[in-house]
Amino acid sequence: GENVEQHPSTLSVQEGDSAVIKCTYSDSASNYFPWYKQELGKGPQLIIDIRSNVGEKKDQRIAVTLNKTAKHFSLHITETQPEDSAVYFCAAPRGGAGSYQLTFGKGTKLSVIP
């Protein structure tokens, strides 16, 4: 099975600064790594994902990097805004390559201070 570790558990940044959240995974066969944002009282929402054939993917202020050798991937949010405040979860496939039964990290509570 997959083991996903996520750090830090809480993160406070000033508005406009960057935020970085890191995850490590254990199964070297895993090849799909999504990031979800969860606001209070809502279900998780996918914000970006990356597959193992690329090392980096960007979408406006959000980027994800993947290091398959070290088995870690990171979420980068630039020019943070108050509406970025939420809990962020990384995930990796529990059943290895070709599986999309996700194991989630424990989450990072991001607070953006105006």
Place this chain on the structure above:
Amino acid sequence: EAGVAQSPRYKIIEKRQSVAFWCNPISGHATLYWYQQILGQGPKLLIQFQNNGVVDDSQLPKDRFSAERLKGVDSTLKIQPAKLEDSAVYLCASSGSGGGDTQYFGPGTRLTVL
């Protein structure tokens, strides 16, 4: 496009009682997942359906939890009898096929067991 619908949104019961949750996935989505999210943790997969068949229920506590997806559309998750440790948010997600597609989450049902 309508999202994943879940009901009820909140439920309070006493231990040893039974409870059922309902999920209606996004139209056309063949794969449906039930997750349990305990406060302060990431979602944990309980069961995955592909159409009306079970793909994986290895993490479902089968002595008290059951789930069905009749006709391959709506699904219900039941707990009988409930324990205090079952207090959590129960999330339903759906995706377009068995692998590689984004999982879209519903708003969840918050269960409190007293």
